[in-house]
Amino acid sequence: MTPKIPLSAASARTEPPVISEFMQTALANPGLVSLAAGFVDQQSLPVEATARVAAEILGDPVEGRKALQYGTTIGDIGLRRQIVALLERGDRVSSGTFEGLEPRVVVTTGSAQLLYLVAEALLDPGDIVLVEAPTYFVFLGVLETRGARAIGIEIDEGGMKLDALEATLAGLEARGELDRVKLIYTVSEHSNPSGISLAEDRRGPLVELARRWSKRHRIYVLEDAAYRGLNYEGDEPTSVWRHDPEGETVILARTFSKTYSPGMKLGFGVLPAELVQPVVSLKGNHDFGTTNLTQQVMARVLADGSYDRHVLDLRAMYRGKRAAMLGALQEHFAPLDGSVSWTRPKGGMFVWLSVPEGVDLGTKGAVLARCLEQGVLYIPGSFAFPGEPGPVPTNFARICFGVPSETDLIEGVRRLAAALAECMDPVA
Ligand SMILES: Cc1ncc(COP(=O)(O)O)c(C=O)c1O
Incomplete structure (x- = not known):
């Protein structure tokens, strides 16, 4: 008899990543325009700056050996100093404003690891995390593995609705479940998947609300600002974590994957002091610690200005792609008489599409099948909603302007509109 595989409960409840099936479909159909992948633009990846500083490091035997040795678990101090300077530039405050922040900065293997570590540090099975609905679906997977409950909070064009958040907390308190609430998770900038940012005038009140509801224990705000820096219209609002000057309530998660290179897989967190050691x-x-060589490379591109120059180039490039996608949406969806609507992100790479309730954009629906025949792919929005409070809507989709060229984006939207028009019009 073949022995049973004794998977842990955590492993058994972890589904394969939803996105991988979609990536396979895209790879297997070379003619397909994938508006599904949330990857960055391939041509923009910073080969030259990275090659130059890698050669500088490895060309110096002392620096080279240092970079090829293990580093510290919390992360390289040179990189953490550069991160503090980057945060100062990003929030447009003078150099030295965040002096002394380094001990609270933890370098991680992508922000994915930081999100996982925070979940591991705080959550036991049955604990509750309040998330935007829709939210970053990979984090829903992390919560599933931890056995935590994700409860969705309605959003509008200003992101998470604070009155809805407060009502959910009040409901949980009335049911005796407030003690299970550990985290409020917000993708604060140009969200994946909605493209929406948390409104400036909700940022301070969100922190205040978390403090007020921290009755028996602290409820943290986890600010995932993965797309901060990729803004195409004016300045971004001050980060949520700046509204927590005591540094007790907000956990900031950031990454260099979107603004520099996902292949470097470098992220970081700014943590409340008492969470640093547990994490x-x-x-x-x-x-033991994130790859030391990539940390040394990142520290140098931050220090010599290549990083900031690269971000400026990315903004110009993605601004063009965003215009191509929004223009094509206007052109091809306008004839559908307002039944389809979409967000107009000020940054990032995602647009959130809404169709009338009853039109099923899910994996089993007619639209996705028709899109595959037409040669275009999107991510069904249903993946981005937690099961609670339910039911999970199926009339949303995430489309991404990160990877395809402007020409392909326009063609992709044309195909999507054609497929949708057929499915929404029964006589077609
Ligand atoms: C909202 C959000 N958070 C975190 C991540 C994780 O990125 P990484 O682990 O590459 O830093 C992503 C990547 O797509 C994301 O979209």
């Missing part, structure tokens, strides 16, 4: 201890179990 670093868990990180020690994961990997």
Whole structure:
């Protein structure tokens, strides 16, 4: 008899990543325009700056050996100093404003690891995390693995609705479940998947609300600002974590994947002081520390100005792609008489599409099948909603302008509109 595979409960409840099936479909159909992948533009990846600083490091035997050795678990101090300077530039405050922040900065293997570590440090099975509905679906997977409950909070054009958040907290308190609430998770900038940012005038009140509801224990705000820096219209509002000057309530998660290179897989967190040691201890179990060589490379591109120059180039490039996608949406969806609407993101790479209730954009629906025949792919929005409070809507889709060229984006939207028009008009 073949012995049973004794998977842990955490492993058994972890589904394969939803996105991988979609990536396979895209790879297997070379003519397909994928508006599904949330990857960055391939041509823009910063080969030259990275090659130059890698050669500088490895061309110097002392620096080279240092970079090829293990580093520290919390992350390279040179990089963490550069991160503090980057945060100052990003929030348009003078150099030295965040002096002394370095001990609260933890470098991680992408922000994905930081999100995982925070979940591991705070959540037991049955604990509750309040998330935007829709939210970053990969984080829903992390919560599933931890056995935590994700409860969705309605959003509008200003992001998470604070009155809805407050009503959910009040409902949980009335049912005796407030003690299970550990985190409020917001993708604060140009969200994946909605493209919406948390409104400036909700940022301070969100932190205040989390403080007020921290009755028996602290409820943290986890600010995932993965797309901060990729703004195409004016300045971004001050980060949520700046509304927590005591540094007790907000956990900031950031990454260099979108603004520099996902292949470097470097992210970081700014943590409340009391969470640093728990997170670093868990990180020690994961990997001892993030790849030292990539940290040294990143520290140098931040220090010599290549990073900031690269971000400026990216903004110009994605601004063009955004215009191509929004223009094509206007052209091809306008004839559908307002039944289809979409967000107009000020940054990032995602647009959120809404069709009338009853039109099923899910994996089993007619629209996705018709889109595949037409040669275009999107991500069904249903993946981005937690099961609670339910039911999960099926009339949304995420489309991304990160990867395809402007020409392909326009063609992709044309195909999407053609497929939708057929499915929404029964006589077609
Ligand atoms: C909202 C959000 N958070 C976090 C991440 C994780 O990125 P990484 O682990 O590459 O830093 C992503 C990547 O797509 C994202 O969209």
